[in-house]
Amino acid sequence: MSAVTASFTAGQTCARERRLRRTALGGIITFPVAHFKRIRRRKVDTDSTKLPAGGAGAVEAVVLTRARELVEGFKVRRVLPSVKRRMVGPFIFLDQMGPEILGAGRGLDVAPHPHIGLATVTYLFGGELLHRDSLGTVRTIRPGEVNWMTAGAGIAHSERTPPGLRGAGSELFGIQSWVALPLRDEESEPEFAHHEASELPVVEGEGKRVRLIAGSLYGARSPVKTLSEMFYADATLAPGSVLPLSTEHEERAVYVVEGAIEVTPEREAFAAGQLLLLRPGAEVLLRAASGEAARLMLLGGAPLEGKRHIWWNFVSSSPERIEQAKEDWREGRFAPVPEETERIPLPQSGPAVVRYP
Numbered sequence: 350m351s352a353v354t355a356s357f358t359a360g361q362t363c364a365r366e367r368r369l370r371r372t373a374l375g376g377i378i379t380f381p382v383a384h385f386k387r388i389r390r391r392k393v394d395t396d397s398t399k400l401p402a403g404g405a406g407a408v409e410a411v412v413l414t415r416a417r418e419l420v421e422g423f424k425v426r427r428v429l430p431s432v433k434r435r436m437v438g439p440f441i442f443l444d445q446m447g448p449e450i451l452g453a454g455r456g457l458d459v460a461p462h463p464h465i466g467l468a469t470v471t472y473l474f475g476g477e478l479l480h481r482d483s484l485g486t487v488r489t490i491r492p493g494e495v496n497w498m499t500a501g502a503g504i505a506h507s508e509r510t511p512p513g514l515r516g517a518g519s520e521l522f523g524i525q526s527w528v529a530l531p532l533r534d535e536e537s538e539p540e541f542a543h544h545e546a547s548e549l550p551v552v553e554g555e556g557k558r559v560r561l562i563a564g565s566l567y568g569a570r571s572p573v574k575t576l577s578e579m580f581y582a583d584a585t586l587a588p589g590s591v592l593p594l595s596t597e598h599e600e601r602a603v604y605v606v607e608g609a610i611e612v613t614p615e616r617e618a619f620a621a622g623q624l625l626l627l628r629p630g631a632e633v634l635l636r637a638a639s640g641e642a643a644r645l646m647l648l649g650g651a652p653l654e655g656k657r658h659i660w661w662n663f664v665s666s667s668p669e670r671i672e673q674a675k676e677d678w679r680e681g682r683f684a685p686v687p688e689e690t691e692r693i694p695l696p697q698s699g700p701a702v703v704r705y706p
Contacts (some may be wrong), residue, residue, distance in 0.1 A: 456510030579650030
């Protein structure tokens with residue numbers, strides 16, 4: 350399927366056991382709809398001389414990343430959850446991997462581990478990862494592609510550097526996130542879906558390009574199946590270019606991956622590694638700093654009904670369900686991941702169950 354492209358022009362704002370156990374205690378990070386229709390070329394107002402309505406205070410809060418060791422020798426930059434915000438729409442977890450060069454003979458190895466009550470989303474800017482899961486899926490993901498794994502009632506998976514890249518070394522750069530599931534889908538059958546970059550809608554023009562990973566934005570809709578109202582997009586801005594972010598979604602955030610941006614109406618600059626939490630209803634313009642390109646992740650959606658509890662790799666509306674998942678993993682009741690002989694053990698003394706919100 351070819352990419353669906355729309356345009357921005359003026360007019361619309363729219364020891365291995367010890368190492369594995371350390372990984373478990375740190376909290377495993379996994380690497381990682383709708384109707385798909387052709388989008389006509391659209392006009393989006395990017396006149397940087399106009400301030401959007403909504404007044405000051407469009408940025409409600411700013412969250413900084415914290416370094417966390419994913420596996421021995423490889424750290425990620427974690428931005429969700431945080432004290433300032435536990436969730437943005439259905440997004441309950443967000444990590445940045447890299448950019449990092451994995452030298453010759455070195456690779457990333459996240460052994461099999463379990464999930465319930467969430468979907469893991471993998472999106473890469475550079476490098477490759479090999480995904481295996483207990484459904485029998487074996488899939489390599491490359492830049493611009495999407496791996497969407499719905500855990501539902503329970504799934505186990507692993508993420509590793511592909512064997513063919515280990516000899517000469519490789520890079521790894523991407524985003525890993527978790528999306529909490531609606532109450533009706535928490536115990537659904539697990540699923541895995543992979544989408545090529547060519548399947549995802551692209552909206553571009555006037556120095557900016559937005560690839561829609563999931564949900565709807567700028568009049569486009571991704572073919573990726575989601576279970577709640579949301580949006581998730583990869584946006585690149587040339588130096589000085591401006592991107593409007595409309596108010597069509599209730600909760601919105603902007604994560605600065607690379608470069609720096611200015612947010613209007615504040616006209617305040619924000620650097621890479623910052624998550625900007627936007628005030629509901631506030632219209633904003635995102636401007637890349639002059640002389641420097643920027644890369645952003647745009648995310649959010651409708652808040653989920655009820656509370657969510659999170660412990661290690663488990664998310665649920667019920668703390669009792671999390672206790673059951675812990676026992677199931679400890680007793681080996683999750684289906685095995687084919688071609689894998691390792692598994693990350695349940696933390697002996699992990700963090701307390703946290704309730705959101």
